[in-house]
Amino acid sequence: MSNKHGRFLMPWNWKSKTMQQDPNPRPATGYPYPQPGYPYQNHNPYYAPPRNPRAVLLRRLFIVLTAFLLVLGLILIVFLIVVRPQLPNVYINSLSVSNFNVSNSQVSGKWDLNLLFRNPNSKMSLHYDTVLCSVYYGRASLSDTRLQPFDQGKRDETPLNATLSVSGTYVDGRLADSIAKERASKGNVEFNLRMLSWVTFRYGAFRRRRWLTIYCNDVALAVPPTTSSGKMLASSQRCKSY
Template sequence: MPPYRLPTYHRQGPAVRCINFLCAVLLGLVLIAGIIFFVLWLSLRPHRPKFYLADFSIPNANQQSGLANLPVRFTVAEHNPNQKIGIYYEEIDASVYYGDELVAKGPIAQPFYQGPNSDIALQGQLTATGPTTSDPAWGRFSAELGAGSVGMRLVLTSTVQFQVKMWDTKHHHMKAECDFTINGDGTLKQQDKNSQCALYF
């Protein structure tokens, strides 16, 4: 039976130890840099704004001569949730629909900048172009108005750009859609006040 021998221990040379140390330091630096970049990305990643329909009305909508030339008034509250990022808005256009029927359309805000973590009230006043009494949609609209409940839609469109520190992001085309219902007198139903609008980028 051959004699039992202890395993031979080979000491690593200085060059090997130096290489192992450098690899460990490099991996540590890569890990730290990755954590720093991840934290920076979380803090600088833009969050999209939020829109809420605060009010809407079409005065005298219950008259029997159609909506043409009636004022369409609304207020949309916009919130920038970013703590350190501002938002540039180009001109904001608004469109009001009854089903697929365009009721009113036009610009409601000139280009502006909104600071971080702030709120802006967008005041819109348009002039209705329809439906008129000769439009097929008027019969349905008038009947629903008489019943005290008309579903409508407000669409806001613009181009936005986020300002992150000292540089700006690319331009984004934005569309906010607010679905709501008005009463028989043309005012916004209470349950739809301050309802959040869907946002598309």
């Protein structure tokens, strides 16, 4: 077709207009196409969101505290390996009983005890608070007494004397029968001693306080039924410290 000026005109076609406007246009290559319902994601590997200053401070404080505790623990371990604190050694040098009598479920007696405390530490001195000393038959406590506090230097030895007495104390009938049978069959009676105290280990400015328990079990005293006194059969006996 041509117009009045002689120019050739393309015939109008509705299909050509439809082809010019694509109903489903595609995004240009190189730009992400956001999906409905999903936020846009930044794929820049060098991008980092801003940090919370408080969280950073807390993280650094935690790291510093952890490092300090590790160093302190390492120093303590090295110190304990070098110094090697040891519990004291305790010995019974002698033990005797007098006025010993068991009858009608009652016990009477007086125990005279001589102890030796030895500090095995070559680099640490010791301080003992009041020492509670008790005498037992089996698990039954018969008498107890308290010893005064004392100090010990490095590798020192300290002898201590103690007297424990009981007069007419009631005991269980089975306990009284057990003592009588032991005296009749063996001619001796085995007693148990226990000592309790707080002990402080000293090394320069270092102080370490701990609870000390000392057991002296099965200490045999020759006490025949015909006598009321007797002495320890062994010349000495070492106790156990915990």
